[in-house]
Amino acid sequence: MPGMCRSDRRGRAARQVAGEAADRTGGALMSGMRERMNRLRGIKPQTEEAETDGLQFEEAGTAGLNAEEALVDGSQVEEAQENGLKAKGAQANDLKAGEVQADGPKAEDAHAVGPRSGAELEAQSLVEANTLSDDAGPEWAALGVRLLTVEAGECLERRLRLPLSHRSGIHQLDEWLPAASRLKAFHPESGGVPTPGEVLFLDLETTGLGGGTGNVAFMMGLAYYESDAFVIRQFLIRHPAEELAMLTELELLLSRFRWLATYNGRSFDWPLVQTRLIMNGLGRELPELLHLDFLHPSRSIWKNTLTSCRLSHVEEERLGIFRLDDVPGSLAPTLYFRYLAEGDPAVLEGVFRHNEQDMVSLACLGIRFGQLLGGEAGSGFPMPEGAEELLRTGLWLERMGEQDEAERLFALLTKGDFVPPGALHGLAMRDKKAGNWERAVVLWQKAAAGFAVAAIPDWQAHVELAMYYEHKGKNFSAALDLAEEALVLAVSHPLVRRDARKRSELEALRRRRDRLLRKFGAAEARLEAGR
Numbered sequence: 277m278p279g280m281c282r283s284d285r286r287g288r289a290a291r292q293v294a295g296e297a298a299d300r301t302g303g304a305l306m307s308g309m310r311e312r313m314n315r316l317r318g319i320k321p322q323t324e325e326a327e328t329d330g331l332q333f334e335e336a337g338t339a340g341l342n343a344e345e346a347l348v349d350g351s352q353v354e355e356a357q358e359n360g361l362k363a364k365g366a367q368a369n370d371l372k373a374g375e376v377q378a379d380g381p382k383a384e385d386a387h388a389v390g391p392r393s394g395a396e397l398e399a400q401s402l403v404e405a406n407t408l409s410d411d412a413g414p415e416w417a418a419l420g421v422r423l424l425t426v427e428a429g430e431c432l433e434r435r436l437r438l439p440l441s442h443r444s445g446i447h448q449l450d451e452w453l454p455a456a457s458r459l460k461a462f463h464p465e466s467g468g469v470p471t472p473g474e475v476l477f478l479d480l481e482t483t484g485l486g487g488g489t490g491n492v493a494f495m496m497g498l499a500y501y502e503s504d505a506f507v508i509r510q511f512l513i514r515h516p517a518e519e520l521a522m523l524t525e526l527e528l529l530l531s532r533f534r535w536l537a538t539y540n541g542r543s544f545d546w547p548l549v550q551t552r553l554i555m556n557g558l559g560r561e562l563p564e565l566l567h568l569d570f571l572h573p574s575r576s577i578w579k580n581t582l583t584s585c586r587l588s589h590v591e592e593e594r595l596g597i598f599r600l601d602d603v604p605g606s607l608a609p610t611l612y613f614r615y616l617a618e619g620d621p622a623v624l625e626g627v628f629r630h631n632e633q634d635m636v637s638l639a640c641l642g643i644r645f646g647q648l649l650g651g652e653a654g655s656g657f658p659m660p661e662g663a664e665e666l667l668r669t670g671l672w673l674e675r676m677g678e679q680d681e682a683e684r685l686f687a688l689l690t691k692g693d694f695v696p697p698g699a700l701h702g703l704a705m706r707d708k709k710a711g712n713w714e715r716a717v718v719l720w721q722k723a724a725a726g727f728a729v730a731a732i733p734d735w736q737a738h739v740e741l742a743m744y745y746e747h748k749g750k751n752f753s754a755a756l757d758l759a760e761e762a763l764v765l766a767v768s769h770p771l772v773r774r775d776a777r778k779r780s781e782l783e784a785l786r787r788r789r790d791r792l793l794r795k796f797g798a799a800e801a802r803l804e805a806g807r
Contacts, residue, residue, distance in 0.1 A: 415621045431519035432512040436504040445596030447640040455646025461676040472501045476533035479634045481608040497633040542569040576672045589638045603630045651681045663699035697726030738762035757791040
């Protein structure tokens with residue numbers, strides 16, 4: 277409307293979010309805008325909801341609608357957010373801790389192990405009081421998706437219960453029960469020990485890969501263990517106005533858990549969740565969750581042996597999980613925008629399946645790391661593949677405080693018939709740091725012999741041995757021999773004339789050789805003088 281000011285538009289949007297009657301004096305222009313937004317959101321024409329802050333769609337198509345069109349700033353929904361928060365507080369006062377949803381989990385099953393606080397029980401009751409219905413329509417029902425109604429509004433939810441006997445790859449879901457407590461090594465300073473039901477698994481499907489305020493999670497996968505099942509809950513927003521309902525449900529769920537398990541969630545998923553909660557007026561009293569980000573141990577163990585540490589690659593190469601007809605996560609935003617443009621829920625079936633497998637793979641990865649920390653390598657699952665992975669696994673276990681298990685793997689590494697010199701050198705450097713000079717020298721000697729005949733020579737083991745004999749063994753003759761061998765290897769390296777770093781190392785070797793020549797000469801002179 278030409279005469280409508282910015283504050284009027286914001287007030288109108290807030291009244292729409294809160295469910296008030298729409299202002300019908302806007303004329304044909306506003307009526308057309310309302311119809312356009314309703315078609316974009318995939319809702320009935322008579323339903324009027326306001327735009328929320330965040331996701332920005334850009335108009336780019338000849339059909340009149342594009343799935344990537346316009347949202348407004350957060351000041352338009354403040355009134356609705358306040359109403360939602362007040363209603364949530366009233367709901368908390370009205371419900372008792374034992375109330376359950378007809379088709380949902382019982383409150384007493386939410387944590388298989390360990391007592392729960394009154395606040396957790398209250399949050400459980402609030403979650404279960406929210407209702408699931410088939411009002412989303414038959415197209416969504418075909419995907420197992422139902423309409424979730426909460427005090428803050430509506431969104432969609434797909435809920436699955438996998439039996440603990442379910443197997444994915446080489447792991448079975450019930451293996452989590454003994455493995456969970458061993459993950460305390462991720463946060464030893466906390467003194468906490470995770471029980472199977474205290475860990476919430478989280479994975480998002482977002483409209484982009486950035487961390488800015490314009491990036492929105494259109495699908496949120498959550499999973500947790502109950503006494504008899506692995507529960508997966510997938511929330512979807514059909515349009516931005518449903519984000520508040522989805523985040524309100526998340527906020528209630530978070531209060532029930534003490535640990536959060538993700539894959540790259542420390543850098544991506546969790547900061548994005550916090551941003552969206554704040555922008556929707558939520559998250560003021562989030563619990564202090566202990567984060568289990570499984571990307572970091574995956575990189576520590578497999579970065580030198582796998583071509584990629586993406587979850588889909590790690591699960592295939594090390595967990596035995598092979599996805600069939602999987603939709604890559606990178607295509608999820610494209611499919612969501614296509615759904616917004618076409619309005620066909622079937623477009624998102626592959627995204628639901630992809631996110632579902634992500635949740636199962638997260639649990640299996642947690643099982644693997646728990647079993648590693650419990651000393652089950654070679655019994656509960658195959659021994660790490662190859663010397664490099666054996667070394668990296670041992671080094672990770674050592675950092676996690678499992679010294680005995682790390683030493684067991686290191687011992688296996690030294691007993692191999694053929695161990696790559698790089699792995700031997702890596703273990704020798706670890707022993708040097710730990711003061712285990714005896715084994716370090718033996719490993720350096722083996723590594724030096726291997727590097728000397730390698731296609732591309734390496735002289736680091738020679739240098740370490742030279743330093744040892746110069747400073748600790750005081751055997752200048754042996755140190756000089758090793759320095760000269762290292763110099764020969766450096767000169768023969770194919771990149772020594774083109775790589776500035778290699779040339780710098782070559783000059784350092786020459787200076788070392790010259791210094792050892794002087795020391796050796798001085799030692800010989802003293803011996804002659806003493807005769």
